[in-house]
Amino acid sequence: MASTTSQHDLTGLLRAWRAGDEKALAKLTPLVYAELHRAAGNYMVGERSEHTLQTTALINEVYLRLGAFQHIDWQNRAQFFGICAQLMRRILVDFARSHRSQKRGGGAAALQLDEALIVSREPEADLVALDEALNELAGKDSRKCRVVELRFFAGLSTKETAHVLQVSVETVMRDWRLAKAWLLRQLEQQKSHEA
Amino acid sequence: MKPDPWSRVEQVFHLALEVEESQRAAFLEQTCAGDGELRSEVEALLAADKKAEAFLESPALEVIGQAPGMPSRDGSGAEEDRLPGSTVSHYRILEKLGGGGMGIVYRAQDLRLNRFVALKFLPQEAPHDASLVEQLRREARAASALNHPHICTVHDIDEQDGRPFIVMELLEGQTLKHRIADGPLESKEIINVGIQIGEALEAAHARDIIHRDIKPANIFVTPRGQVKLLDFGLAKSLPADTALTLTENFAETRAFVGTLPYMAPEQLQGRGVSARTDIFAMGTVLYELATGRRPFPEEFAPELAQSILHKQPPRPRELNPAIPPRLESIILKCLEKDPQNRYQRAQELLQDLRSFPPPSAIPAFLTRWTFLVPLTAVVAAMAIVAGLWLQKTEYFWRNPIGDARFQTVTDFDGAEQAAAISRDGHFVAFLSDRDGPTDVWVTQLGSGQFHNLTRGSAPGLANPSLRALGFSPDSSLVTFWFRKQDAAGSSDISVWAVPTLGGQPKPYLEGVAEYDWSRDGSRLAYHTPGPGDPLFVSDSTQRSDIRPVFTAPAGLHAHFQLWAPDSSFIYFVQGALPDKLDIWRISPAGGTPERITSHTSRVIYPVLLDRRTLLYLASDPDGSGPWLYSMNVERRIPHRLTQGLDRYTSLAASADGRRLVATLATPKKTLWRLPIADSLAPTDVSAPTRISLTTSTGSSPRLGPKYLLYVSATGTGESIRKLSNETTTELWSGHGAQIFGGPVISPDGSAIAFSVRQQGRTFLYLMQADGTGARVVANSLDLQGAPAWAPDGQSITSAANDHGVPHLFRVPLDGRSPALFVQEYSVDPAWAPDGRFIVYSGPDIGTTFSLKAVTAEGAARPLPALTLTRGARRLAFLPGGRALVFLRGGIQHKNLWVIDLETGTERQITKLSPDFDVGDFDISPDGREVVLERVQERSDVVLLDLPQL
Numbered sequence A: 001m002a003s004t005t006s007q008h009d010l011t012g013l014l015r016a017w018r019a020g021d022e023k024a025l026a027k028l029t030p031l032v033y034a035e036l037h038r039a040a041g042n043y044m045v046g047e048r049s050e051h052t053l054q055t056t057a058l059i060n061e062v063y064l065r066l067g068a069f070q071h072i073d074w075q076n077r078a079q080f081f082g083i084c085a086q087l088m089r090r091i092l093v094d095f096a097r098s099h100r101s102q103k104r105g106g107g108a109a110a111l112q113l114d115e116a117l118i119v120s121r122e123p124e125a126d127l128v129a130l131d132e133a134l135n136e137l138a139g140k141d142s143r144k145c146r147v148v149e150l151r152f153f154a155g156l157s158t159k160e161t162a163h164v165l166q167v168s169v170e171t172v173m174r175d176w177r178l179a180k181a182w183l184l185r186q187l188e189q190q191k192s193h194e195a
Numbered sequence B: 001m002k003p004d005p006w007s008r009v010e011q012v013f014h015l016a017l018e019v020e021e022s023q024r025a026a027f028l029e030q031t032c033a034g035d036g037e038l039r040s041e042v043e044a045l046l047a048a049d050k051k052a053e054a055f056l057e058s059p060a061l062e063v064i065g066q067a068p069g070m071p072s073r074d075g076s077g078a079e080e081d082r083l084p085g086s087t088v089s090h091y092r093i094l095e096k097l098g099g100g101g102m103g104i105v106y107r108a109q110d111l112r113l114n115r116f117v118a119l120k121f122l123p124q125e126a127p128h129d130a131s132l133v134e135q136l137r138r139e140a141r142a143a144s145a146l147n148h149p150h151i152c153t154v155h156d157i158d159e160q161d162g163r164p165f166i167v168m169e170l171l172e173g174q175t176l177k178h179r180i181a182d183g184p185l186e187s188k189e190i191i192n193v194g195i196q197i198g199e200a201l202e203a204a205h206a207r208d209i210i211h212r213d214i215k216p217a218n219i220f221v222t223p224r225g226q227v228k229l230l231d232f233g234l235a236k237s238l239p240a241d242t243a244l245t246l247t248e249n250f251a252e253t254r255a256f257v258g259t260l261p262y263m264a265p266e267q268l269q270g271r272g273v274s275a276r277t278d279i280f281a282m283g284t285v286l287y288e289l290a291t292g293r294r295p296f297p298e299e300f301a302p303e304l305a306q307s308i309l310h311k312q313p314p315r316p317r318e319l320n321p322a323i324p325p326r327l328e329s330i331i332l333k334c335l336e337k338d339p340q341n342r343y344q345r346a347q348e349l350l351q352d353l354r355s356f357p358p359p360s361a362i363p364a365f366l367t368r369w370t371f372l373v374p375l376t377a378v379v380a381a382m383a384i385v386a387g388l389w390l391q392k393t394e395y396f397w398r399n400p401i402g403d404a405r406f407q408t409v410t411d412f413d414g415a416e417q418a419a420a421i422s423r424d425g426h427f428v429a430f431l432s433d434r435d436g437p438t439d440v441w442v443t444q445l446g447s448g449q450f451h452n453l454t455r456g457s458a459p460g461l462a463n464p465s466l467r468a469l470g471f472s473p474d475s476s477l478v479t480f481w482f483r484k485q486d487a488a489g490s491s492d493i494s495v496w497a498v499p500t501l502g503g504q505p506k507p508y509l510e511g512v513a514e515y516d517w518s519r520d521g522s523r524l525a526y527h528t529p530g531p532g533d534p535l536f537v538s539d540s541t542q543r544s545d546i547r548p549v550f551t552a553p554a555g556l557h558a559h560f561q562l563w564a565p566d567s568s569f570i571y572f573v574q575g576a577l578p579d580k581l582d583i584w585r586i587s588p589a590g591g592t593p594e595r596i597t598s599h600t601s602r603v604i605y606p607v608l609l610d611r612r613t614l615l616y617l618a619s620d621p622d623g624s625g626p627w628l629y630s631m632n633v634e635r636r637i638p639h640r641l642t643q644g645l646d647r648y649t650s651l652a653a654s655a656d657g658r659r660l661v662a663t664l665a666t667p668k669k670t671l672w673r674l675p676i677a678d679s680l681a682p683t684d685v686s687a688p689t690r691i692s693l694t695t696s697t698g699s700s701p702r703l704g705p706k707y708l709l710y711v712s713a714t715g716t717g718e719s720i721r722k723l724s725n726e727t728t729t730e731l732w733s734g735h736g737a738q739i740f741g742g743p744v745i746s747p748d749g750s751a752i753a754f755s756v757r758q759q760g761r762t763f764l765y766l767m768q769a770d771g772t773g774a775r776v777v778a779n780s781l782d783l784q785g786a787p788a789w790a791p792d793g794q795s796i797t798s799a800a801n802d803h804g805v806p807h808l809f810r811v812p813l814d815g816r817s818p819a820l821f822v823q824e825y826s827v828d829p830a831w832a833p834d835g836r837f838i839v840y841s842g843p844d845i846g847t848t849f850s851l852k853a854v855t856a857e858g859a860a861r862p863l864p865a866l867t868l869t870r871g872a873r874r875l876a877f878l879p880g881g882r883a884l885v886f887l888r889g890g891i892q893h894k895n896l897w898v899i900d901l902e903t904g905t906e907r908q909i910t911k912l913s914p915d916f917d918v919g920d921f922d923i924s925p926d927g928r929e930v931v932l933e934r935v936q937e938r939s940d941v942v943l944l945d946l947p948q949l
Helices: A002-018 A022-044 A055-066 A074-105 A113-117 A127-140 A142-153 A158-165 A169-194 B005-018 B021-032 B036-051 B060-066 B130-145 B176-180 B187-206 B240-254 B275-291 B301-310 B325-334 B346-355 B362-369 B375-393
Strands: B091-100 B103-110 B115-121 B154-160 B163-169 B219-221 B227-229 B405-408 B416-421 B427-432 B439-444 B450-452 B469-471 B477-485 B491-499 B506-509 B514-517 B523-527 B535-539 B557-563 B570-576 B580-587 B590-595 B603-608 B613-618 B627-632 B647-653 B659-675 B699-704 B707-713 B717-724 B727-735 B738-745 B751-758 B761-768 B775-778 B783-789 B795-802 B805-812 B819-822 B827-831 B837-841 B848-855 B867-869 B883-889 B894-900 B906-908 B917-923 B929-945
Touching: A002 A022, A002 A074, A022 A074, A074 A127, A074 A142, A074 A158, A074 B060, A127 A142, A127 A169, A142 A158, A142 A169, A158 A169, A169 B005, A169 B036, B005 B021, B005 B036, B021 B036, B091 B115, B176 B219, B176 B275, B187 B219, B187 B227, B187 B275, B187 B325, B187 B346, B275 B325, B275 B346, B325 B346, B416 B469, B416 B659, B416 B929, B427 B469, B427 B929, B439 B477, B477 B506, B514 B557, B523 B557, B535 B570, B557 B603, B570 B603, B580 B603, B603 B647, B613 B647, B627 B647, B659 B699, B699 B738, B699 B929, B707 B738, B717 B738, B727 B751, B727 B761, B738 B783, B751 B783, B761 B783, B761 B795, B783 B827, B795 B827, B805 B827, B867 B883, B883 B917, B894 B917
Parallel strands: B416 B647, B699 B917
Antiparallel strands: B091 B103, B103 B115, B115 B163, B154 B163, B219 B227, B405 B929, B416 B427, B427 B439, B439 B450, B469 B477, B477 B491, B491 B506, B514 B523, B523 B535, B557 B570, B570 B580, B580 B590, B603 B613, B613 B627, B647 B659, B659 B929, B699 B707, B707 B717, B717 B727, B738 B751, B751 B761, B761 B775, B783 B795, B795 B805, B805 B819, B827 B837, B837 B848, B848 B867, B883 B894, B894 B906, B917 B929
């Protein structure tokens, strides 16, 4: 059975990666990417109203689907969330990018991507622009970039983020606050340049 | 050394945030000390920070998922083409099998149990039709309450993206609708099909479930000729006591259910349906099978309705003279306009169909061949026809214990379990706590002498989920499952043995959990305690732990290995413990196991009386039992052999299958009261005193203002009784009702709510404290565990099955629908008296579970860490609201403890004797008294001697 193979793969690969085998990550990534992509895709084309599924639940589900149920090991899981956060970023940004080009290519002038993505409670969240700004932030301070990935793309709480990064909750809170301020300013600057 | 600019920005940014806004300019002026770049960078960030509060706080996926303009399912259209290849829940969808008004069916693979199943989704065009969703749920519930070889098994109901689907048994073959297209069937085929449908209806009607839509498209025939009734989609299951409440909800749909050409007159007129409605529909099906056309063939609906109501259909023999006259009269009796003139029950119809001379083809056969074929050939042909007949209908099924002589072996006080019998039928072994600890006991039948073989030397013998005791083939040793704990606390499972006549226990099969010797003693089947219970087969001289013959999938167990008498198969019980199990068998050489039963309940202790006759214990889906069942393994029709209050807890058979031994248990529950101090200070603990009741048993006690409520068995169900001023009144009782989780009294003491399981469904009831005005306030949830009344009196909180996991829901009492409250494993809640938070139990992990809490708004609330042991679980607050009372101790024996939730201070408030097992408790409204439910399991070993065949 295919999933049995991947179960062993996942646990073994996570362990190998933890032990310092970088090749394990290269093998792991496509596996996780495929499952995550499918789960996220199902989510996004799902019914909009009354959706209670959370990102973390989705990642947990992917983890369970890939991992053997009896091997719920928090260290593995933390590490797994670390990988998923980066992959979710890739999936969602790619999704936003393709959606934008579709709309532009199709000549549907009605909506700009930012209008489509920004819900009232969000001051500004163009995923593609955010992705670029995050790359810039990573150049300055990679940990802050990871905090944003874990919190925004993987939906983790401050505490869980602290666990994955093995830093204190206070550190995560400080990083998060500065990263948000920095990213927001960056996006605003970019927008005013475009305008 | 000068820090790099970014870390300086970071440092100043955070320092500035600590400073009051009005002081920030001055602070920056001073701190940046002329570094203008640093200052403007920090100022810009501080300005952004003010606007960034909500920025990125909703996870990206949820933002995208909610964004307008994203492709939605509604627009995607070709879902039928999209689903195959995808995975929903833990099912991989393989292909579309068919579609109809009630949904689209796909073939799918259950990735968890590694089996093929059918998934039924609602039709694409109607995903938001609430009545269809409800209908689908009703179908799942009604059908899962039925467990019958001629009713398509419903494994599960699950949901994908808010869209429910049913997981069903995957059937091969075709529906009768397709079969009829090839022309009329032969009489014997019609009778065969009729008997199987009749048996399905008999089972459904016995549970008050009316199918209401019997038609050829809903009847499936497998290549082996087995008939399966599908689509209990319109089935109406009404517990007698809820009829009034529910009828209102059903009133609207009533006229529209059913399929017109097969509808009975009373159904058409909306006069209410009964078992006889299904019998009419069955008559139309038999008519169509016999003649190739429907009894009322009109295509235009008004004409068709007129015919059904007033016109007699042509006699079947006019259309097909080959039909025997008696079959014709059976069909016409089903089609009587007045329900009074039809068969009143499926059983009567079955009787007529079964009494039909099976070889109905013989006359034609004889006229052609009488003078050509020797008589012996005719007899042989008749035997073959009769054989085929029997294979499909079990006309001659005989109750294997019908003439058994019952005898009590033990009548000790206390609990006996895990009965075993030696091959020669002379010795019986069992576990008993007669001397205090659970020990292995043995008796030579007829001697009246009982010997304790282990005398407290082997703690940890009981394991109700496997065959814990056995005899060596020569009866010289009694073997027992034993978990040996070493000093370091790790445990080691092995089979041990002690001489039947007494002696020192020694390991028998090390590292083995269960075993069975083949009848000739040449081969041993055994499993180790490893994951999936790997099953090995070896010869008598050597063990080979190298290659298991079978290993259960992850998370499942495989116990109770049992050789067939001719060694052709090894039977075993497989599934999820403790109550999602079935009997399977596998060749001793390995291969794919074959499923024998389909109870998906607590199935334990299989024994074989001969090559075909399987006896085993199985519980019903409502949790009643386990009962003794019998099945012919070639025909696979389960027959329940016992009923009543006794539960069977173990079963064993002698080698010749003529002597059985079993343990029967009767749980007894009594109520006790005990004064307590409403404080956390240690006090003396007094002994409880028994509350005298007018009923023999009492459980789930709850204290209201000046009254005591409790649950009592009525013989046919359960009731709620109220004890007040020394008088007892029955407030509510329900036929076949099981009241679970205990009743709950409203904060003002004026009303009572309780959860009931009836006919395989669950209902939350509400009534006045005097028992009047009982009504159902929730019938759409699959309730679990205890309900709790919110302190404002406006809603009731209870766990309900949410995709297989219990989640807490709030059920408003003003008629609004229930709402999900806690979205993680949560059960058995208790509200703090001030209504600010609710405490509940988390999932069982191993033998423990933890308590958790959320605020009324649903935010997590910290609690002092409390990890409790499986078994009885109940939580209650002392009136002050700070102190929570809970049960702590071993799996069976627990005491009441109280914890101060602010300080974490704990105190034990009862010191109950070791034989006092608390099942449930409650605290009086003034906090000065507790009532306790005491559970005493009385059980005995019984012997069944079957007459020689």
